[in-house]
Amino acid sequence: xxxxxxxxxxxxxxxxxxxxxxxxxxxxxxxxxxxxxxxxxxxxxxxxxxxxxxxxxxxxxxxxxxxxxxxxxxxxxxxxxxxxxxxxxxxxxxxxxxxxxxxxxxxxxxxxxxxxxxxxxxxxxxxxxxxxxxxxxxxxxxxxxxxxxxxxxxxxxxxxxxxxxxxxxxxxxxxxxxxxxxxxxxxxxxxxxxxxxxxxxxxxxxxxxxxxxxxxxxxxxxxxxxxxxxxxxxxxxxxxxxxxxxxxxxxxx
Amino acid sequence: xxxxxxxxxxxxxxxxxxxxxxxxxxxxxxxxxxxxxxxxxxxxxxxxxxxxxxxxxxxxxxxxxxxxxxxxxxxxxxxxxxxxxxxxxxxxxxxxxxxxxxxxxxxxxxxxxxxxxxxxxxxxxxxxxxxxxxxxxxxxxxxxxxxxxxxxxxxxxxxxxxxxxxxxxxxxxxxxxxxxxxxxxxxxxxxxxxxxxxxxxxxxxxxxxxxxxxxxxxxxxxxxxxxxxxxxxxxxxxxxxxxxxxxxxxxxxxxxxxxxxxxxxxxxxxxxxxxxxxxxxxxxxxxxxxxxxxxxxxxxxxxxx
Numbered sequence: 001x002x003x004x005x006x007x008x009x010x011x012x013x014x015x016x017x018x019x020x021x022x023x024x025x026x027x028x029x030x031x032x033x034x035x036x037x038x039x040x041x042x043x044x045x046x047x048x049x050x051x052x053x054x055x056x057x058x059x060x061x062x063x064x065x066x067x068x069x070x071x072x073x074x075x076x077x078x079x080x081x082x083x084x085x086x087x088x089x090x091x092x093x094x095x096x097x098x099x100x101x102x103x104x105x106x107x108x109x110x111x112x113x114x115x116x117x118x119x120x121x122x123x124x125x126x127x128x129x130x131x132x133x134x135x136x137x138x139x140x141x142x143x144x145x146x147x148x149x150x151x152x153x154x155x156x157x158x159x160x161x162x163x164x165x166x167x168x169x170x171x172x173x174x175x176x177x178x179x180x181x182x183x184x185x186x187x188x189x190x191x192x193x194x195x196x197x198x199x200x201x202x203x204x205x206x207x208x209x210x211x212x213x214x215x216x217x218x219x220x221x222x223x224x225x226x227x228x229x230x231x232x233x234x235x236x237x238x239x240x241x242x243x244x245x246x247x248x249x250x251x252x253x
Numbered sequence: 254x255x256x257x258x259x260x261x262x263x264x265x266x267x268x269x270x271x272x273x274x275x276x277x278x279x280x281x282x283x284x285x286x287x288x289x290x291x292x293x294x295x296x297x298x299x300x301x302x303x304x305x306x307x308x309x310x311x312x313x314x315x316x317x318x319x320x321x322x323x324x325x326x327x328x329x330x331x332x333x334x335x336x337x338x339x340x341x342x343x344x345x346x347x348x349x350x351x352x353x354x355x356x357x358x359x360x361x362x363x364x365x366x367x368x369x370x371x372x373x374x375x376x377x378x379x380x381x382x383x384x385x386x387x388x389x390x391x392x393x394x395x396x397x398x399x400x401x402x403x404x405x406x407x408x409x410x411x412x413x414x415x416x417x418x419x420x421x422x423x424x425x426x427x428x429x430x431x432x433x434x435x436x437x438x439x440x441x442x443x444x445x446x447x448x449x450x451x452x453x454x455x456x457x458x459x460x461x462x463x464x465x466x467x468x469x470x471x472x473x474x475x476x477x478x479x480x481x482x483x484x485x486x487x488x489x490x491x492x493x494x495x496x497x498x499x500x501x502x503x504x505x506x507x508x509x510x511x512x513x514x515x516x517x518x519x520x521x522x523x524x525x526x527x528x529x530x531x532x533x534x535x536x537x538x539x540x541x542x543x544x545x546x547x548x549x550x551x552x553x554x555x556x557x558x
Contacts, residue, residue, distance in 0.1 A: 090307055
């Protein structure tokens with residue numbers, strides 16, 4: 001394992017975040033704070049408690065997940081798409097490094113950024129709602145797993161995309177609807193039975209449910225199922241990334 | 254002499270079925286400057302890309318300092334430096350950051366002193382902290398070279414290093430290449446400026462349509478393929494070439510008489526011709542000689558293929 005190369009890619013990517021601090025951190029934190037104000041304080045006070053949790057506190061895990069999902073994908077996809085777009089990818093392809101090292105560097109940086117963002121949103125949440133975390137360790141585990149998995153997913157999108165439009169299309173048309181319908185703002189149990197079943201096909205449901213479990217000890221599905229689903233999605237992403245580098249798909253002409 | 258790059262039977266067929274390289278065999282010797290000449294689309298960049306890992310050859314083997322470039326890619330690629338044809342840079346990074354990145358990504362420990370030295374050699378040191386996007390095209394080209402040199406390669410590939418570069422920078426580049434060679438770096442450059450190959454290369458390879466037509470010492474190639482001409486400007490037109498001069502390979506263009514002779518023969522025929530001209534009472538008032546350049550040889554070879 002070439003640690004110097006991994007560190008170089010990781011720090012280079014992290015440096016990009018420092019340069020684009022407003023876009024990378026400040027704007028997602030601000031938009032989530034607005035959600036807390038509107039849904040948590042203004043509208044939330046008129047909504048009943050869900051499973052004994054106030055609505056303001058109930059949406060915190062969902063909102064964090066929503067941002068972490070979106071930012072992981074956007075950070076990682078842009079991180080690898082940009083060198084492809086500018087042509088500087090030649091350097092990565094000609095360097096004495098394996099694809100595993102490239103992936104650790106890029107995905108590691110993207111996941112770190114999302115993790116920082118998730119924690120910042122959590123801190124913001126404490127300013128608006130009364131919140132207690134039942135299993136902080138589990139909460140962190142879910143955050144790390146989700147950030148890593150979706151950064152890998154973003155990395156795949158970044159390699160697949162051959163234009164800025166394609167870069168946006170999956171996050172906008174697939175991930176955002178899945179995240180909104182995955183129980184960010186409501187409990188799946190509130191839906192009619194048919195839609196509850198349909199919702200079970202949405203992988204984001206398991207992420208949000210597991211994450212919510214770590215906060216309140218309650219979720220839409222059991223904790224074990226949530227963990228297994230995250231692990232399955234992580235494995236699928238790892239498999240696809242491995243295939244991309246082995247076949248040179250969209251990387252090597 | 255030790256070979257640093259050994260290419261055997263390399264073919265490259267792109268996805269659409271286009272064959273960019275046809276059974277290329279080539280050895281690059283340690284410490285030489287090798288020029289790969291060819292028209293646009295000849296396969297020069299594909300060949301370099303296949304060596305450096307930008308693309309994978311469809312078949313054949315490529316070894317760098319004895320290491321297979323796919324099975325032992327770490328050892329093989331660690332020896333290489335590549336300056337691609339296109340100016341691909343991160344617009345927002347500083348010159349120093351982008352050069353440092355190259356060194357790091359090749360797994361070399363940070364060495365700011367070395368990077369400063371490279372930037373000084375390439376007259377970039379005063380631009381060290383400038384973002385890449387503020388640099389001129391020529392300056393960006395230098396940064397590309399600095400990036401490749403930052404990880405101390407043993408073999409340096411320069412893909413069209415002077416394309417779109419002004420005369421002064423081109424001369425600078427040539428000086429740099431010679432200096433690198435003095436330090437033991439093997440240099441492989443592609444170019445379609447024959448002047449460049451003529452000025453710098455020890456050996457020349459001509460590639461066209463993905464086939465390597467010839468690989469030869471530059472001087473030997475020029476001798477073997479080159480023509481020498483002596484042009485005599487006559488006092489008056491000849492109606493026809495006299496019988497006794499027909500044994501010479503002569504052409505007549507108005508009042509110019511052109512004698513084509515072999516470079517290897519040197520001036521053997523020249524003396525005799527002048528004597529025979531005197532005896533035939535043909536007067537001339539001017540005489541010049543011309544030797545074909547590498548360019549003419551190249552054009553002829555590519556046309557012939």
